[in-house]
Amino acid sequence: MGIRIALAGNPNCGKTTMFNDLTGANQYVGNWPGVTVEKKEGKYTKDKEVVITDLPGIYSLSPYSPEEIVARDYLLDGGPDAVINLVDATNLERNLYLTSQILNLGVPVVLALNMMDLVEKNGDKIDVDGLSKQLGCPVVPTSALRGRGMEDVVNAAIEAAKAKKVPESQMKFDAVVEEAIAKIEGILGSKVSSSTSRWYAIKLFEGEQKTIDDLKLSASELKAIDEVRDAIENKLDDDAESIVTSERYNAISHVIDKTVKRSRTGLTTSQKIDRVVTNRWLGLPIFIAIMFFVYWLAVTVGTGPVTDWANDGISGDGYLYTGQAAYEEAEGEYEDAQGVVEAYVTSIYGMDEARDVPSDESQEVLDALAVAEPEDDADEDAVAEYEDAQATVKDFEEKAEAEKAVAAIEVEDEDGVTAEEEVDFDAYKEAVEVAEPDPADYGLWIPGLGAIIADAMESADVAPWLQSLVNDGIVAGVGAVIGFIPQMIILFLLLGILELCGYMSRVAFIMDRVFRKFGLSGKSFIPMLIASGCGVPAVMATKTIENEMDRRMTIMTTTMIPCGAKMPIIALVFGALATGNSDDTWWVAPLFYFMGVVAIIISGIMLKKTKLFAGEATPFVMELPEYHMPTVKSVLLSMWERVKGYIIKAGTIIFLSTIVIWFLMNFGDAGDGFGLLDADAPDYMDYSLMAGLGNLLAWIFAPLGFDNWQAAATTITGLVAKENVVATVGIITQLSSYGESDPALWLGFGQMIGGGAAAISAFCAFNLLCAPCFAAMGTIRQQQASAKWFWITIGYLCGFAWCVGLMIYQFVGLATGEVGFSFWTIIAIAVAAAMLFQIFRPMPKHKDEQTK
Ligand SMILES: Nc1nc2c(ncn2[C@@H]2O[C@H](COP(=O)(O)OP(=O)(O)OP(=O)(O)O)[C@@H](O)[C@H]2O)c(=O)[nH]1
Numbered sequence: 001m002g003i004r005i006a007l008a009g010n011p012n013c014g015k016t017t018m019f020n021d022l023t024g025a026n027q028y029v030g031n032w033p034g035v036t037v038e039k040k041e042g043k044y045t046k047d048k049e050v051v052i053t054d055l056p057g058i059y060s061l062s063p064y065s066p067e068e069i070v071a072r073d074y075l076l077d078g079g080p081d082a083v084i085n086l087v088d089a090t091n092l093e094r095n096l097y098l099t100s101q102i103l104n105l106g107v108p109v110v111l112a113l114n115m116m117d118l119v120e121k122n123g124d125k126i127d128v129d130g131l132s133k134q135l136g137c138p139v140v141p142t143s144a145l146r147g148r149g150m151e152d153v154v155n156a157a158i159e160a161a162k163a164k165k166v167p168e169s170q171m172k173f174d175a176v177v178e179e180a181i182a183k184i185e186g187i188l189g190s191k192v193s194s195s196t197s198r199w200y201a202i203k204l205f206e207g208e209q210k211t212i213d214d215l216k217l218s219a220s221e222l223k224a225i226d227e228v229r230d231a232i233e234n235k236l237d238d239d240a241e242s243i244v245t246s247e248r249y250n251a252i253s254h255v256i257d258k259t260v261k262r263s264r265t266g267l268t269t270s271q272k273i274d275r276v277v278t279n280r281w282l283g284l285p286i287f288i289a290i291m292f293f294v295y296w297l298a299v300t301v302g303t304g305p306v307t308d309w310a311n312d313g314i315s316g317d318g319y320l321y322t323g324q325a326a327y328e329e330a331e332g333e334y335e336d337a338q339g340v341v342e343a344y345v346t347s348i349y350g351m352d353e354a355r356d357v358p359s360d361e362s363q364e365v366l367d368a369l370a371v372a373e374p375e376d377d378a379d380e381d382a383v384a385e386y387e388d389a390q391a392t393v394k395d396f397e398e399k400a401e402a403e404k405a406v407a408a409i410e411v412e413d414e415d416g417v418t419a420e421e422e423v424d425f426d427a428y429k430e431a432v433e434v435a436e437p438d439p440a441d442y443g444l445w446i447p448g449l450g451a452i453i454a455d456a457m458e459s460a461d462v463a464p465w466l467q468s469l470v471n472d473g474i475v476a477g478v479g480a481v482i483g484f485i486p487q488m489i490i491l492f493l494l495l496g497i498l499e500l501c502g503y504m505s506r507v508a509f510i511m512d513r514v515f516r517k518f519g520l521s522g523k524s525f526i527p528m529l530i531a532s533g534c535g536v537p538a539v540m541a542t543k544t545i546e547n548e549m550d551r552r553m554t555i556m557t558t559t560m561i562p563c564g565a566k567m568p569i570i571a572l573v574f575g576a577l578a579t580g581n582s583d584d585t586w587w588v589a590p591l592f593y594f595m596g597v598v599a600i601i602i603s604g605i606m607l608k609k610t611k612l613f614a615g616e617a618t619p620f621v622m623e624l625p626e627y628h629m630p631t632v633k634s635v636l637l638s639m640w641e642r643v644k645g646y647i648i649k650a651g652t653i654i655f656l657s658t659i660v661i662w663f664l665m666n667f668g669d670a671g672d673g674f675g676l677l678d679a680d681a682p683d684y685m686d687y688s689l690m691a692g693l694g695n696l697l698a699w700i701f702a703p704l705g706f707d708n709w710q711a712a713a714t715t716i717t718g719l720v721a722k723e724n725v726v727a728t729v730g731i732i733t734q735l736s737s738y739g740e741s742d743p744a745l746w747l748g749f750g751q752m753i754g755g756g757a758a759a760i761s762a763f764c765a766f767n768l769l770c771a772p773c774f775a776a777m778g779t780i781r782q783q784q785a786s787a788k789w790f791w792i793t794i795g796y797l798c799g800f801a802w803c804v805g806l807m808i809y810q811f812v813g814l815a816t817g818e819v820g821f822s823f824w825t826i827i828a829i830a831v832a833a834a835m836l837f838q839i840f841r842p843m844p845k846h847k848d849e850q851t852k
């Protein structure tokens, strides 16, 4: 027969940490209360017969909140063979309150004095044997974080379970109360077992309805119990529940006096830090500064050499490990030469002034110059193409020589001073001769996985469509996603440290002050913290919000915080706005994080004033855990847990999506009916199914500045998984065929959107704020537990995102001259006015509220 052991205790006392240590599981641990909301089972690694259950943290066994009910039902009816009651030894007064209730349950109990490392550091002393005598159960000092005392505590629990030894606590109430409890135990008689009779008697004394219902007492028994209660209530002039509570605290302080010696004088380090960090004025600026730093670091450092390596070295053409400086110099020379050639050609055949690119005629010459001489064994087509190109070039050069054309180009010297330089025919000829450098000549060059796969398929004569599927679909799509993993790692490392050291629970405290002003509960902030990792657990975490309307509203808004998968979108936009020069736009990435926070606050204020959500915010009580240095292992684990999810997604959902997306983009109206499109034809994608789908929806986004089918299609694929946004951009821009060292994807994306900074920002805002991915939507459906509320949520998110995108495009565009004043500008002004009105108007009185 197996033995079942339950881990019970206050929130944030280390239950999940201990559970993970004992079972080798990897449940989520965070240094704030309310992390675990459902019970979890696992097998003890050292003895598979022992099943351990992690319970949500609770302050008492009163059936008030959902977590308390889960824990209490399990302890009372699920019947664990023993309970390990974890207590935070740095805060025994509060933790022993739950203990005093657990001791009465009639199950064997072992007390784990957790966080002993902190107690020792504070210099406090706890008399373990004395405590054990007082509580009437074994007491084991532990440190779950450092893995100390883990075996001892489980062994003690197994022993207690086998011996079925229930605690014999010395904790007694005042004589009058004890007498009353004894009387009720008498009334109960043999209705309950002797080991649980004290528990039931106290609950009946308190008059708890759930117990009365459970025991199905007769009217006369109830009457007798009421009489006992009334007598004491009159005598002590207090209600029974308060009497029991204060008796418990009295008994606890008696135990503590006897067993704990404090060395503490003045403020602890944690309290000192908190005076600054949670300061009324400094708290918010410090939080903003920290988050700015986190996002800035993740995006700028993350997009540095490491991302280059991931992009080029894994999915791109390849990566140059040594000799980069020499190669870059050669590449620079080559690019300068190309500039000279382009300037010279366009000086004769002109520019397309409107689009600021070479005219079609110029482009034809430039393309012809790029055609390489065919190999000896090349087929006829290639030879013919080369000959054509040569003819075009010859025509051009004859014309140029005859005209003695001279072009002017701007050159920049080392000090950044620009000067005009003349390009004549000889200079042009010289520039044409400069060959593109081959990185393999400059150092250790390792071809990328994408290039290796492409070459292998080429030499194996794989069907062209399959080559395209693999190169342009899977490698381009999955590769674009994988390229962002370095950023993800940095982001999650930093967030993990902030969470585990205890800072994030301070943030909830700080945000509560902000939220409260607007009638929102600070409790809503915990899901938002989790949402910066992933929206799915975040929506799950809303369970702990008791007030139904607060909970629904939090579910509606929490996914507006950018999750890990939205990070690449931010990085992409950041890059597109920076167009290579990230010094000027370093603030973009953090800004989009705060856009999420602000969007939630604004949504909260607006929704709170609608009839749907009217009402007071529930009070938010939360104690601040002590700060502590997180272990390297726990930070790495928390990072890995989140990055792993991302990698798994890249290999499953994203992989499948890229195939579907490739199909949608390569099949369509092929001229002679539906079929595979000819990828060599210019703009072939415009005839694809995806283009059709995108065009169908593009009008929706036209007022937001991205009305081409590419941007619309990208947004739609983002609804499956946000990573798809980057993957789709990778496929549409066909960047697997490039693979140069400058972030081509950024530029390609900028061109794809077609607009300037305003359109790009509007695209980003819409994609960050609109409905989340399928997985999160599923969780929303489940947690809202109502189809109506699900659609309200999705509708609100999309509508709000559209309005924000509209305002960004119209107002920013107007300021930068990107858009003119139009009908949609008027709509944008109307939307802004309506939002401002809803935000600033006084809280309306609603009928149903008045009747309350
Ligand atoms: N210093 C120290 N920290 C600990 C110890 N045990 C756990 N912690 C930290 O305490 C915090 C809370 O740990 P969890 O395991 O999530 O706590 P929990 O009891 O499961 O919390 P809920 O799920 O909210 O009920 C984490 O930051 C842990 O790293 C310990 O023995 N010493």
Ligand SMILES: [Mg+2]
Pocket (backbone or CB within 6 Å): 015, 016, 017, 028, 029, 035, 036, 056, 057
């Ligand atoms: Mg937990």
